[in-house]
Amino acid sequence: MFLGHFAVALATKRAAPKVSLGTLFAACQLPDLLWPPLVLVGAERVRIDPGNTPFTPLDFQSYPWSHSLALNLLWAVLAGAGYLAMRRDRGAAVWVGLVALSHWVLDWVSHRPDLPLWPGGPKVGLGLWYSVPATLLVEAGLFALGVGMYLTATRARDRTGQYALWSLVALLAVIYAGSVLGPPPPSVHAIVVVGLALWLLVAWAAWADRHREARAAAS
Numbered sequence: 001m002f003l004g005h006f007a008v009a010l011a012t013k014r015a016a017p018k019v020s021l022g023t024l025f026a027a028c029q030l031p032d033l034l035w036p037p038l039v040l041v042g043a044e045r046v047r048i049d050p051g052n053t054p055f056t057p058l059d060f061q062s063y064p065w066s067h068s069l070a071l072n073l074l075w076a077v078l079a080g081a082g083y084l085a086m087r088r089d090r091g092a093a094v095w096v097g098l099v100a101l102s103h104w105v106l107d108w109v110s111h112r113p114d115l116p117l118w119p120g121g122p123k124v125g126l127g128l129w130y131s132v133p134a135t136l137l138v139e140a141g142l143f144a145l146g147v148g149m150y151l152t153a154t155r156a157r158d159r160t161g162q163y164a165l166w167s168l169v170a171l172l173a174v175i176y177a178g179s180v181l182g183p184p185p186p187s188v189h190a191i192v193v194v195g196l197a198l199w200l201l202v203a204w205a206a207w208a209d210r211h212r213e214a215r216a217a218a219s
Helices: 003-012 021-028 030-040 069-087 090-110 132-153 159-181 188-196 198-210
Strands: 045-048 058-062 154-156 212-214
Touching (some): 003 021, 021 030, 030 198, 069 090, 090 132, 154 159, 159 198
16 A cells, blocks of 8 residues: 555644654655665565556565564554654654554555564455555545545645645655556666655655644634
8 A cells, every 4th residue: 555554644634733744654654664675685575576466566575574563563662652752742652653553554454465463473464456446446535535634634834835735745646656557666676766765755744744734723
């Protein structure tokens, strides 16, 4: 899942208005941000296998450290604890941790049974990716809902607050469309490079959010 993760981050802004959207983007993508360096050093493995599922050509052979349930629980706790240490806001820290944990839940829904419960443990996955129409419907619906909830929770402080947000939304949609309609990645190295580029989306979200404010505060 791709858009669904960002949808959770956008929607959470209503519950945790003080948390930067950049922080929420980092939390919702935390396993995927950890994954590329682990692939690069050989700790985790992926191969390009067109037809692995109808939706994605990637075969996630091994990713116990970034994507197992046990480690995702750990990353979620660390994310929440880190936010608490920096901001001293317990309620917001809980939301950051929950957003981080939501990554595994959405992956469990979408992946075939390749997500380990713990390193070396049994693998699970409900297999939404076996149906392209269902995947598109679920992801597009979640994303539309997330954007809508973010818009009801915030308002632009200036023109940058409008353009930065809508350009981010458009970019996410274009990236998703490219992954659905485009050819398989040319190499594992290219996958790693694209994965590392996710940090740019985190920075973009933080920039857009700095130019917006909570509607309750504005009123």
